[in-house]
Amino acid sequence: MQYSRINFHLLFFLIFLTSCSSMNVSQEKVYSEDVRTVQASLSSSEISYDSEAIFANAIIYFEFDKSNLTTKSLQTLKSTVNALEENPAIGLTLSGHADERGTREYNLALGQRRAETVAEYLILNGINKNRIIVKSYGEEIPAMSGQNEKSYAKNRRVEID
Amino acid sequence: MNRVIFLLIFSNILISELILEVTQGTDDPYRVALVTFNGDAKTVNEINSVIRNNLIRSGEFNIFEDDDLLSLPKNENEIIYNDFKILNIDYLVFGEVFIDGNSNSVEYKVFDIKRGTQVRNSTVFGIPNRNRQLAHYVADGIYEEITGIKGISATKILYVTEKDNFNLVISDADGKNEQLLLTSSEPIISPTWSPDSKKVAYVSFETGMAKVYIQDIASGEREIVIENSKQISSPAWSPDGKFLSLTMYQDGNAEIYILNLKNKNLTRLTNHYSIDTESVWSPRGTKIMFTSGRSGSPQLYEINLRKFNSKPKRITFDGNYNAKGSYLPNNEGIVFVHRSKDQFQIALKYFNENFVRTLTNSMMDESPSISPNGNVIVYAVKINGTGMLAGVTLSGAKFILPASEGAVREPSWSSFLR
Numbered sequence: 141m142q143y144s145r146i147n148f149h150l151l152f153f154l155i156f157l158t159s160c161s162s163m164n165v166s167q168e169k170v171y172s173e174d175v176r177t178v179q180a181s182l183s184s185s186e187i188s189y190d191s192e193a194i195f196a197n198a199i200i201y202f203e204f205d206k207s208n209l210t211t212k213s214l215q216t217l218k219s220t221v222n223a224l225e226e227n228p229a230i231g232l233t234l235s236g237h238a239d240e241r242g243t244r245e246y247n248l249a250l251g252q253r254r255a256e257t258v259a260e261y262l263i264l265n266g267i268n269k270n271r272i273i274v275k276s277y278g279e280e281i282p283a284m285s286g287q288n289e290k291s292y293a294k295n296r297r298v299e300i301d
Numbered sequence: 302m303n304r305v306i307f308l309l310i311f312s313n314i315l316i317s318e319l320i321l322e323v324t325q326g327t328d329d330p331y332r333v334a335l336v337t338f339n340g341d342a343k344t345v346n347e348i349n350s351v352i353r354n355n356l357i358r359s360g361e362f363n364i365f366e367d368d369d370l371l372s373l374p375k376n377e378n379e380i381i382y383n384d385f386k387i388l389n390i391d392y393l394v395f396g397e398v399f400i401d402g403n404s405n406s407v408e409y410k411v412f413d414i415k416r417g418t419q420v421r422n423s424t425v426f427g428i429p430n431r432n433r434q435l436a437h438y439v440a441d442g443i444y445e446e447i448t449g450i451k452g453i454s455a456t457k458i459l460y461v462t463e464k465d466n467f468n469l470v471i472s473d474a475d476g477k478n479e480q481l482l483l484t485s486s487e488p489i490i491s492p493t494w495s496p497d498s499k500k501v502a503y504v505s506f507e508t509g510m511a512k513v514y515i516q517d518i519a520s521g522e523r524e525i526v527i528e529n530s531k532q533i534s535s536p537a538w539s540p541d542g543k544f545l546s547l548t549m550y551q552d553g554n555a556e557i558y559i560l561n562l563k564n565k566n567l568t569r570l571t572n573h574y575s576i577d578t579e580s581v582w583s584p585r586g587t588k589i590m591f592t593s594g595r596s597g598s599p600q601l602y603e604i605n606l607r608k609f610n611s612k613p614k615r616i617t618f619d620g621n622y623n624a625k626g627s628y629l630p631n632n633e634g635i636v637f638v639h640r641s642k643d644q645f646q647i648a649l650k651y652f653n654e655n656f657v658r659t660l661t662n663s664m665m666d667e668s669p670s671i672s673p674n675g676n677v678i679v680y681a682v683k684i685n686g687t688g689m690l691a692g693v694t695l696s697g698a699k700f701i702l703p704a705s706e707g708a709v710r711e712p713s714w715s716s717f718l719r
Contacts, residue, residue: 164411164421164446170434171455171718173480175471176521180485180507205598241645243625243638243667244490244711245535245548246592246599248511249555249576252532256553274553275510275532280488287664287686 199283200258202296204239207253209261217258220300221265234258235299236276237283239292244278251276251298258298328697331447333392334365334385336373340398344405344432348398351436351475352443355454358475359444359677360698365390377410377419385414392420392447396439403429407439411446421446433478453672457715458679459492459501460690464707469503471518474672474714476690476702482516490711495538498715502526502536502545513547515562526560527567537581546570546580546589557591570604571613579625584632590616592624599624601637617650619657625668630675636660638667647680647693660693670714681710 198220200213209217224230236251236258255274263269284294335353338345356362367373371384374395385393396409404427411421423442427435434455441452453474459482462468469483469492483489487506494501495515502515511532516523526545527533534555535548545560549567555578557570571577575594582589589604593613598621602613617623622640629636639648639657647661647669660678669680675695682691682701688708691701702709 163419164423166421166423166442167426168423168438168719169426170428170431170438173431173434173457173478174519175480175482176519177481178483178516178521178523180483180487180505241665242599242622242640243579243592245579246576246594246624248490248532248534249548249578252550252553252555253576259553277488277506278490278511280490280506285686287683 198300200254200298200300201293202254202298204241204292204296205250207250207257209257214261217261217265221262221267224262224267224271231271231273232300233273233275235301236274237281237295237297237299238279239295240279240282240287241292242279244280248276248278248280251278254296254298258300330361330363331392332363332365332388332390333394333443333447334370334388334390336370336375336393336395337367338396338398338407338409339375341400344400345398347432348407348436348439351433352440355437355440355452355475356443358700359452360694360700361444361448361696377412380412382414382417390414392443394443405432405435407435409439409442411443433473437473450676451674451717453674453677453714453717455718456673457498457718458670458690459494459713459715460709461489461492461711462707462709463688469501471501471715482518482521491535492711493536493538493713494715496540496542496716498718502538504534504536513545515545526562527565535578535580539582540584540586546582548578548580557589559589581627583628584630590626590628590635592626598622601626601635617657623648627669627671629671630673636669636671636678638669647678649678649695661691666691668711670712672714673717679712679714681712 198216200216234255236255238247238250255276259272259274262272282295283297284291333356337349353364356364365388372381374380391414393412393414394409396407399406406424406426408424410419413420421442425435425438437455440454444452456474457471458474459471462470466484466486467489468481469489470479470481472479482501485505485507490504492501492503500515500517502513504511505514511534513526513533513536514523515526531550533547533549537546543562545562547558547560548555549558554574555576556572557577557580559568559570570589573595577591577593579592580589587607589606590601592599593602596615600615600623601617602615604613605611620640624638626635626637634649634651636647636649638645639659641659645665645667646659647666649658649660663682665683667681669678671678677692677694679690679692682689688710689701690709690712693699
């Protein structure tokens with residue numbers, strides 16, 4: 141009799157403890173962290189024109205956050221147009237790039253805009269748009285490394301090849 | 302063409318491990334006594350040091366260890382409160398590590414010294430050989446008990462590293478325990494977690510053009526979300542995980558679309574001749590914020606998804622470069638990249654304030670990502686030309702996570718993993 145009363149008190153005390161306002165009692169299990177590594181398969185889907193494209197190769201440069209063509213760029217593009225007219229079989233890829241300042245996705249879009257500007261000029265000058273692939277690498281593949289205006293100017297470009 | 306690739310190598314390839322340095326703490330940290338736990342000395346040592354480092358990294362604690370203390374209680378009866386009061390200690394923590402086969406567990410208790418009472422008694426159960434994980438959970442419990450805010454030690458960070466190859470990597474929030482998700486000879490950008498943190502989305506150039514992929518972390522299974530001939534970029538998951546907002550270049554220009562992941566239906570969200578990209582969802586999924594060049598320079602805009610045909614509303618006005626925004630989890634403000642005096646810095650704007658708070662001060666800070674408790678922002682910095690990760694807490698503490706080798710960038714914080 142005495143024994144069970146003590147037990148009862150103990151139980152009551154335990155209930156009091158666990159319901160007692162401020163104390164946090166918890167149990168948890170940690171998260172599983174299984175990971176599998178993937179090797180990117182480099183099955184390039186683009187068509188390569190490398191061997192024939194030498195005549196039209198050129199690099200067009202741009203101002204910061206700008207995608208309009210400069211007078212010098214127009215001269216370069218004129219000779220590209222000539223080369224393309226003389227070699228109607230070749231196609232070309234326009235890869236737009238940006239310098240590393242600013243955000244990566246905005247720079248990807250900016251590189252694309254620059255490449256599109258060059259494509260528009262070529263199309264306007266009679267080049268069939270089916271000969272042109274337009275894409276951007278944003279700031280991901282700089283032509284020149286370094287945090288200075290000289291590098292930045294080299295990196296704001298469209299590569300024609 | 303629905304390309305699903307099952308793969309390959311298991312991921313115990315350790316790359317450049319990040320090393321954490323706290324560069325600045327908060328002004329008035331909590332003073333916490335962390336008595337060495339009972340149990341197997343080697344395991345206890347590992348667990349205690351991870352707990353200590355996690356608490357210190359938050360910038361909100363001064364940790365007192367055995368050598369700093371006057372008495373070392375191992376159970377409630379042994380606590381002499383005055384020994385801690387004299388040292389102005391606010392909280393006392395001790396515990397015990399139980400080794401059961403390969404799976405360990407930790408029981409720990411937290412005492413409020415001023416009130417002279419126990420405030421927490423918790424047990425965490427581990428999985429085999431994951432003592433760091435176990436310690437992160439204990440640290441989070443202690444953090445939550447003392448600050449009232451959920452801890453983030455047991456969360457993960459996703460980021461891109463570059464050294465010979467481009468790598469997509471996840472690590473614990475302290476930069477340790479790196480695991481390789483993807484390796485490629487072509488750039489990887491814009492990694493982001495699914496809301497349940499079981500999958501990641503990212504942009505890979507492996508086909509020669511930017512494309513968005515979704516990859517299951519545990520299985521390595523992955524797919525290109527949309528197959529077409531144009532580039533696709535900037536993925537962001539809706540909070541319910543059912544949609545992905547994307548930047549598509551269908552008509553040559555960057556425009557934002559929403560992809561229904563179940564039926565692959567696409568809804569166009571923007572239509573403007575300038576750049577629209579970097580979309581993110583508000584915490585409740587009712588708004589989308591994005592960067593647009595429509596005013597002549599990059600600025601942040603919002604579209605209300607609840608209103609039919611809602612027009613984008615400009616929300617940043619200070620300076621001529623405000624980009625890559627994200628919402629605070631409580632929806633009280635936004636964090637973004639802000640240019641001032643030709644420096645790119647991480648900035649915070651609360652919706653109920655009319656000014657921008659600059660949080661960082663180096664030259665080229667970018668890619669801010671907010672911890673799930675809303676308290677810490679991890680971002681990318683360039684130090685001596687090398688990319689590193691850095692962090693700043695809203696209470697003002699700062700830390701950096703430099704890699705031992707290679708460049709690190711574009712951090713993305715997971716959700717709570719429980």
